[in-house]
Amino acid sequence: MPKGSVPVLLALLAGLAAGCDTNLTCSTSLCQDAQTQLYCDGTALHKAVCRGPDGCQARVQTDGSQNVTCDFRGALAGDECDVGGSQFGFCVDSNTAAMFCDGKTFHRQACSNGCSTTTDATGFLCQ
Numbered sequence: 001m002p003k004g005s006v007p008v009l010l011a012l013l014a015g016l017a018a019g020c021d022t023n024l025t026c027s028t029s030l031c032q033d034a035q036t037q038l039y040c041d042g043t044a045l046h047k048a049v050c051r052g053p054d055g056c057q058a059r060v061q062t063d064g065s066q067n068v069t070c071d072f073r074g075a076l077a078g079d080e081c082d083v084g085g086s087q088f089g090f091c092v093d094s095n096t097a098a099m100f101c102d103g104k105t106f107h108r109q110a111c112s113n114g115c116s117t118t119t120d121a122t123g124f125l126c127q
Contacts, residue, residue: 031056037070077108091115098126
């Protein structure tokens with residue numbers, strides 16, 4: 001870790017904690033490093049591993065706000081996932097299985113008759 005990184009990381013973590021009010025609702029997430037997103041789900045601070053080639057990226061929007069994205073491609077069963085409580089998934093293992101997020105954790109599901117991406121590219125069909 002480069003010299004000075006620890007104080008900067010501690011300041012960022014303090015800022016993230018400050019983004020949570022007394023009900024622990026969070027208004028901030030951030031990239032801890034190129035492969036790790038830190039976020040608050042309303043009860044606790046969590047860490048998501050961004051195993052995909054795009055890793056964790058923070059982009060400043062035109063209004064000055066920050067948009068943090070985590071590339072979950074390459075996720076492993078049991079990895080945490082931050083999707084705001086919604087479910088999503090994608091095909092893996094040459095379309096023989098699907099990896100899906102139940103809103104908190106990734107799970108792997110075998111697809112005996114194959115896996116395909118939905119026509120709107122927002123999910124998968126495991127047969």
